[in-house]
Amino acid sequence: MSTQTREPSQPAPIDRLTVTERARNSDAGRGRLARGLMLAVALLYVLALLLAPLGGIIFYGLKSGLGAIGRTFSLPDVRHAFYLTFVIMLVTVAVTTAFGVVVALLLARDRFPGKRLVSALVNLPLAVSPVIVGLMAVLLFGRSGWFESFIAARGIQIIFALPSMILVTIFISIPFVVREVVPVLEELGMEEEQAAWTLGASRLQTFFRVTLPNIRWGLLYGIALSTARAIGEVGAVLIVSGLLQGRTETATLYILRAFDQFQEQQAYIVALTLAAFSILLLIGIETFKRKRTREAS
Amino acid sequence: MAQATIERETKRPSGRVRRRPGAALGPWPLRGVALLYLGLFILLPVAAILQRGFGNGLMNLRDAMTSLGAWNAIRLTLVTAALTAIINGVLGTLLAYVLVRIRFPGRDLLSAVVDLPFAVPTLVAGLMLVALYGPNSTLGGWLEHHGIHIIFAPLGILLALLFVTLPLVVRSVQPVLLELDPAEEEAARVLGAGGWTTFRKVVFPALRPAIAGGALLAFSRSLGEFGAIVIVAGNIPNKTLTAPVFISQLINPTNYGGSGGPDQAAAVSALLFGLSFVLVLLTEKLVSSPSKGSES
Amino acid sequence: MAGTIEVQGLTKSFGTFRAVDAISFRAAEGAITALLGPSGSGKSTVLRMIAGLERPDAGRVWVAGEELTHASVQDRLLGFVFQHYALFRHMTVRQNVAFGLSVRHVDKPAQRQRVDELLELVGLAPFAERYPEQLSGGQRQRVALARALAPRPKVLLLDEPFGALDARVRQELRRWLDELHRELGVTSLFVTHDQEEALELANEVVLMNHGRVEQIGTADEIYNRPATPFVAAFVGASNMLRGVVWEGHVHFGRSAVAGAYDLDNGIDAVAYIRPHDIQITGTPGEMSFPITVERRTDLGWMSKVHLRLEDGQALVAQLPNEEIVGVRPGKHLYANLRNPKVFGLDQANRASGAELALVSAVGGAEGSG
Numbered sequence: 001m002s003t004q005t006r007e008p009s010q011p012a013p014i015d016r017l018t019v020t021e022r023a024r025n026s027d028a029g030r031g032r033l034a035r036g037l038m039l040a041v042a043l044l045y046v047l048a049l050l051l052a053p054l055g056g057i058i059f060y061g062l063k064s065g066l067g068a069i070g071r072t073f074s075l076p077d078v079r080h081a082f083y084l085t086f087v088i089m090l091v092t093v094a095v096t097t098a099f100g101v102v103v104a105l106l107l108a109r110d111r112f113p114g115k116r117l118v119s120a121l122v123n124l125p126l127a128v129s130p131v132i133v134g135l136m137a138v139l140l141f142g143r144s145g146w147f148e149s150f151i152a153a154r155g156i157q158i159i160f161a162l163p164s165m166i167l168v169t170i171f172i173s174i175p176f177v178v179r180e181v182v183p184v185l186e187e188l189g190m191e192e193e194q195a196a197w198t199l200g201a202s203r204l205q206t207f208f209r210v211t212l213p214n215i216r217w218g219l220l221y222g223i224a225l226s227t228a229r230a231i232g233e234v235g236a237v238l239i240v241s242g243l244l245q246g247r248t249e250t251a252t253l254y255i256l257r258a259f260d261q262f263q264e265q266q267a268y269i270v271a272l273t274l275a276a277f278s279i280l281l282l283i284g285i286e287t288f289k290r291k292r293t294r295e296a297s
Numbered sequence: 298m299a300q301a302t303i304e305r306e307t308k309r310p311s312g313r314v315r316r317r318p319g320a321a322l323g324p325w326p327l328r329g330v331a332l333l334y335l336g337l338f339i340l341l342p343v344a345a346i347l348q349r350g351f352g353n354g355l356m357n358l359r360d361a362m363t364s365l366g367a368w369n370a371i372r373l374t375l376v377t378a379a380l381t382a383i384i385n386g387v388l389g390t391l392l393a394y395v396l397v398r399i400r401f402p403g404r405d406l407l408s409a410v411v412d413l414p415f416a417v418p419t420l421v422a423g424l425m426l427v428a429l430y431g432p433n434s435t436l437g438g439w440l441e442h443h444g445i446h447i448i449f450a451p452l453g454i455l456l457a458l459l460f461v462t463l464p465l466v467v468r469s470v471q472p473v474l475l476e477l478d479p480a481e482e483e484a485a486r487v488l489g490a491g492g493w494t495t496f497r498k499v500v501f502p503a504l505r506p507a508i509a510g511g512a513l514l515a516f517s518r519s520l521g522e523f524g525a526i527v528i529v530a531g532n533i534p535n536k537t538l539t540a541p542v543f544i545s546q547l548i549n550p551t552n553y554g555g556s557g558g559p560d561q562a563a564a565v566s567a568l569l570f571g572l573s574f575v576l577v578l579l580t581e582k583l584v585s586s587p588s589k590g591s592e593s
Numbered sequence: 594m595a596g597t598i599e600v601q602g603l604t605k606s607f608g609t610f611r612a613v614d615a616i617s618f619r620a621a622e623g624a625i626t627a628l629l630g631p632s633g634s635g636k637s638t639v640l641r642m643i644a645g646l647e648r649p650d651a652g653r654v655w656v657a658g659e660e661l662t663h664a665s666v667q668d669r670l671l672g673f674v675f676q677h678y679a680l681f682r683h684m685t686v687r688q689n690v691a692f693g694l695s696v697r698h699v700d701k702p703a704q705r706q707r708v709d710e711l712l713e714l715v716g717l718a719p720f721a722e723r724y725p726e727q728l729s730g731g732q733r734q735r736v737a738l739a740r741a742l743a744p745r746p747k748v749l750l751l752d753e754p755f756g757a758l759d760a761r762v763r764q765e766l767r768r769w770l771d772e773l774h775r776e777l778g779v780t781s782l783f784v785t786h787d788q789e790e791a792l793e794l795a796n797e798v799v800l801m802n803h804g805r806v807e808q809i810g811t812a813d814e815i816y817n818r819p820a821t822p823f824v825a826a827f828v829g830a831s832n833m834l835r836g837v838v839w840e841g842h843v844h845f846g847r848s849a850v851a852g853a854y855d856l857d858n859g860i861d862a863v864a865y866i867r868p869h870d871i872q873i874t875g876t877p878g879e880m881s882f883p884i885t886v887e888r889r890t891d892l893g894w895m896s897k898v899h900l901r902l903e904d905g906q907a908l909v910a911q912l913p914n915e916e917i918v919g920v921r922p923g924k925h926l927y928a929n930l931r932n933p934k935v936f937g938l939d940q941a942n943r944a945s946g947a948e949l950a951l952v953s954a955v956g957g958a959e960g961s962g
Contacts, residue, residue: 031492035399042395043407045388049460050413053425060428099334106331118332120578121339126514127573129521131541132566135548136342138559139349146345171338191679194646195737197666198673199693200744209692213683225415232418235523235541239548252420252524259424259528268428271421282416286409 054275061272064265072269080247081254081270084162085231088250092169092230097223100177105211107178108185122178125171133171134239137164142240160242165250168236173226180222184215184292217292224285228278346570350563358568361547361561366534374540374569377451378519381458386512389466390504396467397474411468414461419524422460426453426529449531454539457525462515469511473504510583517576520569540569596657596747597622598643598782603652605638612638614804615652620748620797625774625781627795629788631827635804636784640750643782644673657747672741672779676753678733680725686712686736687721693744711739714773731762738770742779751783755790763787767794788828792816800824817932822941825865825934832866832908835938843935846904848882852935861938868911870931873898873920881927884908886920896920900928 062069072078107119125133140146141158151158158164192214196206212219234252241248249257251270258267350357361367396408414422430437430447440447447453477500485495523541530537532546547562598620605613613635620626628636641647643654645666653662661669681689687708694704712718715735725733734754741749754770755763771794774781785791791798792812800807800815800823807827808820819825826833836845841854843862850864874881887907888899896917900908908928912920920926 034492038391039395039399039401042388042392046392046407046410049456049463050410053422053429053460054413056429056434057421057425060434099331102327102331103335106328110328112328116581118335120574120581121335123581124339124574127517127521127576128570129523129541129544129566129573131523131545131548132346132521132570133342135544135559135562135566136346138548139345139563140342142559171342174338191675191677192681194666195673195675195679195681195740196692196696197646198644198669198671199696199740200667200670201692201696202667205696209696210681228416228418232420232524234418234420234527235545238523239545252418255420255424256527267424271424274418275421275425278413278416278418278421282409282412285412285416 057268057272057275061268061275063268068265069269072266075266077249078254078266078270081249081251082273084165084249085251087162088166088169088233088237089227089230091166092173093223093227095170096173096226097177097219100174100222100226101181101215101219104178104181104185108182109190122175124175125173126175130168130172130233130235131239133168134236136171137168137236137240159240160248162248164240165237165248168240169230169233172233172236173229176226176229177219177222180218180225180292181215184218185211188214217288221285221288221292224281224288228281228285231274231277231281343570346563346567349560350565350567353560355564357560358564361565364543364547364561366538366543367565369535370538370540370543371565373451373454373538374520377454377458377539378516380455381462381519382512382516385459385462385466385515386508389463389511389515390470390508392463393467393470393474397471411464414464419461419522420528423457423525423528426456426460426525430456448529449533449537451537453529454526454537457529458515458519458522461522461525462518465514465518466508466511469514470504470507473507474500477503506583510580513576513580513583517573517580520573540565544569596780597655598626598748598780599655600639600643601653601655603639603642603654604650605635605642605647606650612804613642613649616801616804616806617652618799618806618809620780620782622780623778624796625771625783625794627791627798628782628784628801629791629795629798630786630801630807632786633803634801636786636801637752639801640752640782640784644671644750645669646673670744670746672744672746672749674734674737674741674749674751674754676756678725678730678737678757680733680736680740682725685722685724686717686728689725689736690739690743692740697744707743708739711743714742714776715739729762730758731766734758734766735769738773742777746779748780748782751781753784753786755787756785763790770794792828800827802827819865819934822863822865822936825936830868830909830911832868832871833941834864834866834902834906834908834933836862836864838862838937843933845902845906846882848902850880850930850933850935852933856935856937862935863938863941864930864933864935866908866930866933868897868909870933871900871908871910871912872929872931873900873910873912873916874927874929875919877927878929881929884926884928886922886924886926888922889917889920891917 103118103122107115107122138145138159141148141151141164143159145159147158156163158167192210193206196210197203201209232252233250234256237250238253238256241250241253251274255267255270255274258264258270392411396404396411417425427448428434430440430453432438432441432448437448445452447456481499482495485499490498521541522539523545526539527542527545530539530542532538532542544562544565547565548559599618601617603613603616604611616635616639618626628639630636638647642649642652643656643661645661645664649662653660655661656669656671681692684692690708690711691704694707699707708721709718712721715738717732717735717739720728720732720736725736728736734757738754755766758766767790783794792815795812797809797811798815799809802823808815808824810818810820815824815828819828825831834843834845834850836843836849838844838853838856838860839849839858842849842851843853843864850866852864853862856862873884873886877883882902884900884902886898887901890897895911895913898910898912898917898920900910902908910928
């Protein structure tokens with residue numbers, strides 16, 4: 001202990017304490033406790049918020065046994081719902097991937113006025129409620145909509161039919177591919193492309209042989225996210241579909257209706273199917289994400 | 298190197314600003330296609346909402362707000378969104394910190410689980426909550442017995458929003474944490490600062506923009522959430538009716554009885570939408586400016 | 594397989610910054626020409642304009658007699674080697690080298706043969722199936738070179754090819770490139786800020802500063818007959834002495850050096866003197882001047898000596914061991930200055946002050962720029 005006389009209110013000067021005394025005061029031990037606590041809280045939160053509900057639906061979906069699952073899948077409404085979801089997903093992912101890459105190239109490599117605005121536009125669908133997206137489609141193509149006379153004259157059905165469902169799902173899925181590809185493009189720089197040009201490759205050849213392989217993991221990551229989003233869409237398609245049972249009902253809309261009409265078991269089973277597919281997607285998402293990060297270095 | 302493991306996004310010195318030869322995409326046609334795509338899909342619908350909603354001045358808005366539960370729907374949405382942003386702002390940051398700084402078995406698995414809400418359809422998420430806390434489940438029954446109402450109550454809405462927005466905050470904070478130079482914290486420790494002080498004075502200021510950005514993302518996402526809420530909440534006007542569900546009811550008034558129509562829905566949507574857009578811009582600024590500054 | 598490179602009046606601005614200002618020069622067929630200059634002198638931009646990676650605001654480019662000014666990058670058929678290699682990371686070494694051929698739809702057997710030929714040439718045949726990330730920096734650059742040479746380009750352009758490598762590898766590759774060039778005889782134009790590299794490798798050097806050409810000449814001409822103060826200061830180490838011109842000499846205090854014949858009497862002038870052009874003697878000679886030795890540093894085979902003139906100006910001399918006897922701090926001796934390069938002061942001032950200050954600092958660079 002320090003034998004120096006000092007004001008009682010002042011702490012002992014650091015250099016007067018011995019190393020052991022300092023160590024005891026240090027928070028190395030406290031630090032470990034704090035970290036353990038943080039870890040516990042984090043794990044608990046994730047368990048309660050994310051995993052428990054997942055467990056719940058697995059339990060309830062499987063509760064009535066495999067027979068019930070078989071029966072549910074034999075229902076024509078259910079089959080059609082899955083089919084519709086699949087078709088919408090396919091078209092959406094194809095469109096958003098192709099255009100998404102083009103937009104990403106534009107954002108990452110080109111300089112033009114209003115680039116900031118374009119970037120904000122790309123991110124906009126993330127912030128807009130899907131209900132509002134559905135509304136937009138109704139305002140454009142529905143009764144007394146802007147394009148109503150145009151499409152009525154040609155006898156095409158957009159609202160209350162597949163085309164509008166696809167359109168709104170595309171709108172909602174626009175950001176994903178762009179957002180994941182842009183940073184990869186920025187990381188990569190343009191040198192490899194320039195090298196390809198000096199070697200005589202046309203812009204198209206360069207894109208397919210140099211750019212695309214270099215962005216593939218970021219691109220796949222974006223596609224996986226986009227797929228998950230397209231499958232899970234409910235708010236916007238609800239509004240534009242008209243809920244025509246057996247005709248314009250996606251898997252998610254089926255769940256909604258089934259639950260409303262107290263066919264809970266079917267709802268849970270279809271939901272569980274979607275959840276299972278999402279887990280598969282999640283595995284893909286995590287794999288692509290890891291490979292993308294490893295690659296950009 | 299201890300820290301250079303999981304998902305370390307190592308920055309190559311690509312900071313040399315190479316002057317690009319004119320338009321990287323080449324001729325205008327390609328630029329045009331991209332801009333057309335964006336213009337058609339995004340600008341056009343936005344214009345439609347604004348025109349239909351406010352084409353007749355504020356009349357549509359006023360009529361919309363006279364519907365049952367209108368004001369409370371907006372209030373409920375704002376409150377739950379704010380709570381979600383705050384709670385996940387804190388817990389999401391904690392999660393990010395744990396994922397980046399603490400090594401433990403199963404860290405990769407935890408990281409994957411955090412992304413679960415990105416993969417699962419929102420409707421299914423809501424159904425999961427009903428399965429877990431619904432009146433038919435054991436847990437739900439027990440909670441109801443003790444007076445805690447989750448399904449068909451605001452608490453359920455909150456849980457659904459927390460579920461959906463958690464990864465937004467975590468993924469916003471995580472990369473910034475990874476970028477932080479541990480040398481700064483080590484310097485603080487060498488100078489005698491304890492763990493909490495180091496966090497407060499060195500780590501937190503650097504994370505602040507990312508946390509704010511993530512929280513804002515969570516907030517704006519919560520404003521518009523539909524799928525996760527529509528089953529869980531029960532949509533009871535003035536009690537558990539949120540703005541997005543309210544708007545969906547307005548659009549097809551015949552389904553729900555009462556006046557309404559797309560124009561009124563457009564007016565309310567434009568408000569909600571305007572708020573979202575401002576938030577998007579704010580988030581862009583917050584998230585991009587400080588990190589870009591340290592990248593060059 | 595060679596051709597002349599000729600540029601005339603090349604100009605390029607980035608915003609308000611004039612990076613390249615009316616550059617003209619010719620790179621002789623079959624020779625290695627260096628574009629030398631400090632950072633920001635515009636040399637890389639010139640190279641990139643020749644390659645087509647940048648569009649000039651004005652000026653024209655010819656290669657092998659053909660005007661390429663408005664041709665696309667792809668049509669120019671030039672080989673280009675980047676400072677950071679720019680190898681295609683997802684392709685093997687073999688695929689990288691074959692790229693220029695496969696893109697032109699050369700048939701497979703011919704591709705294979707040519708690739709093997711080049712891999713032999715650059716000494717990387719055993720690495721054909723490796724990926725770039727598995728190679729060292731020096732190996733990557735050799736692959737980049739092989740890749741550029743595969744389509745038999747008319748000329749070879751290299752943008753600071755050894756800039757990203759460490760010193761020892763740089764030296765090795767420099768020697769190796771020299772040999773390669775002797776063997777192949779391709780017209781080569783390379784950009785560098787390393788004057789040792791330029792002087793050692795190039796048949797001719799184009800020295801650039803602030804977007805303009807300072808001098809074009811062989812290594813000997815540039816080193817021994819600098820045309821401007823910038824060249825005198827930039828290339829090789831130099832001492833700077835200030836004085837006044839009288840009768841063709843520059844006078845400082847009671848001492849003088851010759852070489853100011855084309856300058857008027859009475860104007861201020863600067864004389865540039867190489868450290869190894871200073872001789873120290875115990876007795877005064879015809880053109881010697883009195884100096885005081887301030888410091889002496891022995892560096893193995895030679896020594897650096899810091900001298901002070903009567904009027905206070907400082908000199909750094911480089912003396913081989915044979916001449917260092919008797920040279921000790923504090924002694925008053927005499928210096929003979931050889932080969933002074935003299936320029937009027939206003940001309941010297943117009944050359945960037947920063948570079949002069951850097952180079953003429955006491956103990957300054959022993960040859961690296």
